[in-house]
Amino acid sequence: MQPPLTRSPLTDSHRKTRKGSLRTSTRNLTGLSLAVTLVLASCGQGTVTNSQGAIPGSQAGSAASFVLDPTHAFVAGQLVVGLQDGRSAQDAARLIGGQVLSELPTLNAAVLSLPSGLPVAKAIRMMASSGQLRYAEPNYLMSTPERLSHTPQNGLDASVSTQAVQDSVLNDPQLGKQWFLNNMGAYKAWETATGKGIRIGVADEDIDRNHPDLKANISFPGFDAPNNKVITADTPYDGSGEHGTWVSGTAAAVGNNGIGGAGVAYQASIVPLTITHDPAGASNVDSSRAFIWAVNGPDGIAPGAAGDTDTPAGHKGFVDIVNYSFGGTGYSQLSKEAIDYVLSKGVVFVTSAGNTPTTGPASPAWTPGAISVAATTPRNVRTDFSNRGAHLSVAAPGQQVWVTAVRKDVTNPNEVNYEYVDGTSFASPATAGAAALILQASATKNPDGSIKAITLTPGQVRHILEDTAFKAGVNYNIDTGNGIVRADAAVLRATQNAAATVEKGVNVSLKFVADSDNTLGIPLVGATLSGGKRPEQLLYAQSAAGDGAFAAGVVSFREIDAGDYQLYASGPRTVLAGGTPGLLGTTLSLAPGRAINATVPLTVTFPTDASEPNDTLATATPIAYGNVKDGVLPSGDVDLFKFAAVQGETAFINTKTVSGAPNTNVQVLDATGKVLAENDNQRSDVLDAALDFPVPASGDYYIRVNDKTGGTPFNAYFVSLSRLVGKESEPNGSATVTGEKFGNIDFSKANPLAIGQALDAAIDPANDVDIYTFTGVAGQNIVADMNAVTTSKPDGVMSLYQAGNPVALSAIDDTNTTDPTVEYSLPANGTYYLVVASYTTTTQASSGPYRVSLNAR
Template sequence: MNHRQHFAGILGLSLLLASCGQTSTPPLHSAPGPTPTAPGQAVPELDGDRIAHQLIVGLDAGGDLNAVLTALDARLVDRNERLGAVLIEVPQGRSLEKAAGLLRGVAGVRYAEPNYVASKPVQLESQSPLGAQSVYGGLNDPEIGYQWFLRSMKAAEAWKTTTGKGIRIAVADEDIDRHHPDLAANIAYPGYDSPNNTLITPATPHDGMGQHGTWVAGTAAAVGNNGIGGAGVAPDASIVPVTITHSGTGASYWDSARAFVWSVNGPDNLAPGDAGDADTPAGRSGYVDIVNYSFGGDNYSQILREGIEYVLQHGVVFVTSAGNTPTTGSSSGAWVPGVISVAATTATDTRTTFSNRGGHLSVAAPGENIWVPGTRSRINDPSDNTYAYVNGTSFAGPATAGAAALVLAAAAEKDASGAINRVNLTPAQVRHILEDTAHSPTGGYTTDLGYGVVRADRAVDMALNDASNRVEKGASLDMRFVAQSDPSVGIPLVGVTLKGSERRPDQLLYGQSAAGAFVYPSGHTSFYEIDAGDYQLFASGPRPILTGTAPGSSVASVSLSPGERRTLGDQAGVPLAVALPADPYEPNNTPAQATAITYGQGLEAVMGERDTDLYRFSAQAGETAFIGTQTLLGSPDLKVRVLDGSGKELAVNASFRSGLRDAALAFRVPASGQYFAEITDEGVGGAFNTYLVGLTRWKGQAPEQNEAGRVTNDTFGGVDWSKALGTAVGETYEATLATNTDVDTFRLSARAGQTLVIDTLAHESGKPDLMLGLFDAQGQLLASNDDFTGQDSMVTFEVPSDGEYFVAAGSYNAESKGTYTISFMEKPGQ
């Protein structure tokens, strides 16, 4: 099953290496695979911990890419069809936070987040060599005695059974020195250069940057028994080079997630089992058998999680390093349930001082003074045979990936010659074998070492004992969360946690966790290849910023059997006790039920599923009535019509401007009498789709008086109130900002307890990009807003006392200028 056809999923580690134009907008579709070309230097422009101006947007099936690009005036950079996501570039001057907010109102958007980068840290200090030069494990590699990590993991004992031949490990990392004499024989082509979306072939030159990828590859599978250097944990396993960065700053999560998908699908970009798939080896779950990822960072990333889940969902093992902060806090890839998350140990089987710890750990492996091949200074010189001592959880991870390769090879079905016919263990089975055979100095699970230090010999022995049938398989769980009072309503989640399992009753697995201004999942979450057993499920949501309601919560029991693939909520859903927004004006679906509205009123209502709201108003011949709408929550696509008493349509507007889902129109009244404003949703509506409808008198163009003032960092300064235009509640004006030094000002009277609503609509998207402020008579700011719910600015404020108040409209964007409308209203009953 395609990952995006199922429910959307959802925390790399902190830092040893930790992570580093198209104008047409066709719909998302399966694209051809990458082409074999030499890599360029894909070096991103950084803005702190993210790629400048780039936003990753996840789309539901059928999501409108054009609507996303139009809403932000953005450019499409790349797309990932398998993960249902696009990478876009937003214009300079628009913050990513604001851009993500603007997308909250675009139907089909699952999430929006920056293209985070996990930065490359300074190499940790290494100590003097451990051990003397000697033969180890019957191999003739002269420097193998330096590799204490092989002795610690009992690799030689495992090699008596298997050396990992036939197993493919994707090393998702820096570009590897693929022609290093101690790696070349184990490199499997083609590999993949994710930043450039090209294949890596034997003719592809090394990019000349970095050492980390070479160190990682050598730890897992440096060639053994070749008379030079040392060996990897799986000395005959194949290394598939998967480059995720060409920058010393780190790797982006977009490039990382795309690399994970490629590792499963291979060069033809077809998932295993898809019609036409020609590059998945027979009897395999993916193009590779194991993905090693020694990158990560502190930022939660939806694209990274879904990329990892794509690997697990297709039955490929995923190994990631725990990180070098050292902390117990969350880090991106290492916290995704189902992965093998690895801490680093010393030669005495204790946690290193730099290794992260926590309840997410699976196992530990050597990560200090690791003797491995390094990137050569003379890339084209075969006699250059460079090695280095390195430290970090980045090497505990590939050491464990090498052990996983030994496990897969030992348990695999083979032909008479010993060649692998079928790899028959699931990711959870491999994890369980490594965990159950690890050496625990304390005799149990700890947050320092997980289940203990990997012992390759024990793991291989267990794999030989009919492991595909005897070792417990993992379980997978998809969920949909709904409102308890109305199961047809899906709930955007704050978070979901599973606690328990038969193996670890105190285990906590995190599903979704909304992060700051960016992530807004749609009520679905997934877990793949987790332990079977009994869980307590804890969920809370929705986020108040999305729905305006207090979060509800749910606690439920879930039992998962080994190998089970289960969906909760496919019918009734998992209920959350959430109070849905109430519409005080329902029913108002017919002319007889129409809600009365008068000039100056702004009414808040809910656009329910397949709803029609009618509002009745009286108007005089010759005046112009302005009917405006503003989304408050959710993502309605509003349409407004004006009808006469017989139901005849007199005016209609489904969008005030291109890309705006709020409708507004100015209606020239032909005759005195009663009229109806009909509000509908061009979509299907929804329980959280609340909106404001206002009725005002159109007053035409406000005189431009070139008022002085400036907006800096969301703050008004130097405003000249003496030229403020006198207005009143119930009026709408058209005004223009000439530059960002032009601050338009308005004056109106209000009474104590009156709730003022000042709403704006730019005539072009983001032009002007308004900042709106309400001030008292002394010029003190009372309330301000920059893009209400990610759209045009609106201020709502309850006036403390009778008197005169001022409104200012300006912009901190030097390029922001243009025409807008501004409406002055009040909530009814005030």
């Protein structure tokens, strides 16, 4: 089965020519037989935007240009979140002290700006513990490739015969340079369909929209996603790139106009969907926003929904086809849900396979239901740069493709320009053009020949392309998928009552629950469907993206093949949710055209609580100063711990999340059960509770812990009990710090910190380093914890050292937001040191008060 896609950065690998590489890690799942309950269902979504295409009350998620994270993997200072029903973007922003940049209500998602100094990875972990989100991920960047020269090789333009050009009804003088049209059977297809009446949304760079070989086919309005504005005939070309013009000409350059050449669908309309103005590339948010707009149109209302004013009569969306030639590695939940939305509304989604080349994961090329296209040469073999894999739908010409190019003077209405280009970026729009011919040919017509109604679903369009493709010796292979697109054969099939006779796709939603409690969702599940149309087909999806144990979502597959599948699923990750993940292998039989909502039980082992039962004062678990106790808070549970204290001392009671997302509330009770102290959040950005308890009289007291959100069996935590004994005394050692690594450490003035004690301290100034020393015993499992008073001030790092050993035994940046916790089993009796500082880089450092505590299990 296919391994889950990793969270490596998205790059614009689909646009690179013969450069780059994709990498991923793999993980095998062992299948266990388990029944699946299927319930028929259907669903729909809508959104509201103003007449200019902007979301009311919000701004664009990114400006026309943006600042990149130093890794260049994503937009700096931004976080994409999927909201739980009933939660607002403002609620999510408050969790991290951020601001709402924009909302995508159709996808129940939002883009947040992060507070200065809060890294994206840490913000994701903070969000995971909130219980308010379905996922959180970076706003990934799809980078713009270097510009390469494109020149014909070995006379490839001569591969179109003179007779073929003469047989064409078009008068475009340079058709002879466009070998791909003849290769795809476009001339024969044009006898029946030219794409007239079909709209292709080109999600790409801006287009030289006044190019004489494009202008007549440009349809307005279009959409400028980075600026959240519509594109009109008066909107100037931004001059930022060439790729959008190349792609547009491949799909639908104007034919029979006496100049240049033609696109595959030479009378189709091009709706410009600009996703970037920045040479660095496009953001994932802007791409997804463009996909939604392509379906809903400028009124922002879903096709057919109340108030929809701009979906053309008889059409399923504002555009009929979306072409997207960007992409890269990694799994983005935002992108997956945006493409699912496109497909769910009946709009075809075509994307390039990638140019790295590899058989590894590529996004969105691996998205189930999308038409993923590899690139071929005039000799009908895969190009040396094209990606491969069992996910491919079809292949199409992608080498030495002669198409429209940005003019040198875009203000000159008579100037033309063309170039040869390479890449799967052009195999994709060639296929999108063929899809336009299919939709026109199969549509019902008005008396004047115009389109009355689009009759095919995205799944049917994909099946026609696959079933009529030229098979180079075998029915399916990982080089060219189901074969090379033949527009003539596809158009012929489309005219043969295709709406009634071509198999429709299936829409599947899988909700994963615990087999012991079907109301309990399983967070972060990966699911693969293997089979369907062919045994080697692999379809992958997740319930959420990222490294946080977000509440369970739904795994969706849109417009996929009917047939028998093996469903493999695994989740949640033990490191996030504790216990042991459930593994599943079972058979699904999917009938054409059905909408399936499946509740899928997984047998999972939950974290265990050795202290149970400890729900009452009488059964409270003993805990002493210097102790750490583990607990789990399933629904409705409370945990009580009993400790002895002396009048005048201050007890510090601290909880930390181990797995899941407990929202702990801590109380101190007296022997009668009276509440003497209480805390439900140690800081506004975390759900862990901690409190100081000045002991009023010597005697026994009780710690009561409960989960304010009600609890789940995944919600594990620990509670520690320390004496607050004062403050650090400077100087207390010194060192240098880079990131989370220490150097030049001087332990000589370390402050003593005994097991069972807590100290108040501060990183001041930002490059300050604090060192604490204690005596430990071999085999002792120590838990050293740091709690910042203010979020990210400091953003703590901590390392554990053994006297005489310059290498850290343990080093950690943080376990919960900005607070590190070191847990370690000591190797020998002797002296040890805790070194504490702020995470420091050339651009980042922070200062502020914190508390350090040292305990043992």
